Amino acid sequence: MSGRPPKVARPRRGGVPRRTAALLAGALLAPLLAACGAADDPDDVPPSHAVATADRAALTEGGTLTWAVDAVPGTLNAYQRDADEVTDRVAQAVLPMLHTLDEAGRPEPNPDFLVSAEVTAREPRQTVVYTLNPEARWSDGRPLSADDLVSQWKALAGRDNAYWSARNAGYDRIDSVEPGETDGEVRVTFTKPYADWRGLFSPLYPQSVTEDPEAFNEGARDTLDVGAGPFLLDAVDRDAGHVVLVRNEDWWGDRALLDRLVLAAVPHDQRLRSLAAGRLHVAEITAAEADRVTAAAPGDAEQAAPAASGSATDLPAPGEDDPAATGDGMDGAAAPAAAPSRVAGVGAAGGIA
Known part of the structure; x- marks a missing residue:
């Protein structure tokens, strides 16, 4: 693999060039x-x-x-x-974009991928339960699952230097991601409260990209073989x-x-x-x-x-x-x-x- 790409200034996401x-x-x-x-x-x-x-x-x-x-x-x-x-x-x-913005700019669960997403506990730790849309599938036929969220969390948490990730905010506050009590449920537990949790997992990459540093660092630069x-x-x-x-x-x-x-x-x-x-x-x-x-x-x-x-x-x-x-x-x-x-x-x- 080649070395880490140089750091470059990114345009402000959602920014509006003036007079355009x-x-x-x-x-x-x-x-x-x-x-x-x-x-x-x-x-x-x-x-x-x-x-x-x-x-x-x-x-x-x-x-x-x-x-x-x-x-x-x-x-x-x-x-x-x-x-x-x-x-x-x-x-x-x-x-997949688990949350999208409504007309007022507020994040809302995307029904194409989520049945629901809600905070179920605040003490002793903030817990969010996602219920995935059972119809949501990757283009290779595999349904979206907790495995995809687990893999992305681990790649973006900043704890593994093998991943060239630049956006760790929120993922670094997650303590665990695990399947819930019913099919399609994913439980995310935070080490401390995170108000912007709705911004996580959007976009969500398939496990095949995030489970392997080489696929994350190099493969996903040029192609996305699997989408949803x-x-x-x-x-x-x-x-x-x-x-x-x-x-x-x-x-x-x-x-x-x-x-x-x-x-x-x-x-x-x-x-x-x-x-x-x-x-x-x-x-x-x-x-x-x-x-x-x-x-x-x-x-x-x-x-x-x-x-x-x-x-x-x-x-x-x-x-x-x-x-x-x-x-x-x-x-x-x-x-x-x-x-x-x-x-x-x-x-x-x-x-x-």
Whole structure:
């Protein structure tokens, strides 16, 4: 194995770059993103909610959505030092999140993975009992179990230096993790009270990743062979600059409407032209740029988008060699065919489902 990766400064999780906005293709991301924004200029303030809610019955199933990111993540392990916001985005799509945030930013049990989670004792030690959803399964067919939580606790507790973990908060306060009295129950006992216990085990990696230091340190940097989310990892191509996620056909919750979700590394100065041309569907751009794109008629895309530095286009034209391309463009994507584009603020992702 190579040495421990260098420590790098991570972007603040859930942080909102000031004076930014996202262009969303119609209702494509209605199930994907809940967000808010802030700006210095009162005339440049995005809406308080990134995406209006949409009835699933009104959305079309299928298609590929391409989402611009700054770079392909250096690791797919969200608990390593060089993990970033894209690492988190992939984890939210392909791994269990035992708790997610509601519209008010409060953590709530995720019913796709939890029947319940509650503090059952405070003295002599705080005890939390999780009841796992019996339908929740990893993509290799194994049900989620206490073994997964036990293994992740041991990997992240900070007691074994063989693990290159950077986020130990909370796990270092756990005294024990063990099966409960009934099937699906997991009892977690803390050495001292921990108020933020709902933030633990989100994301939850499979035992195959966390039980072995080499798999945790090296294997999970480049691949996630086993997942348990509405999407599964299909490919990571750092040379081409994209991560491809595909719909998990064995997902037990609400079926993901998209066939594929592509996270494509696109420089900021090249995003506006791709949004206007329809080759890119979601991107973080300035609010002023978003206004220009949404105000432009389809035939005015060239006028709305300034010339990009470098090549005239920032994503390859649809074709067999383009993993971000879809044969039917946006027509088969999860949005009404005539839905207008929307401009919205960018904030903390509430999961990709």
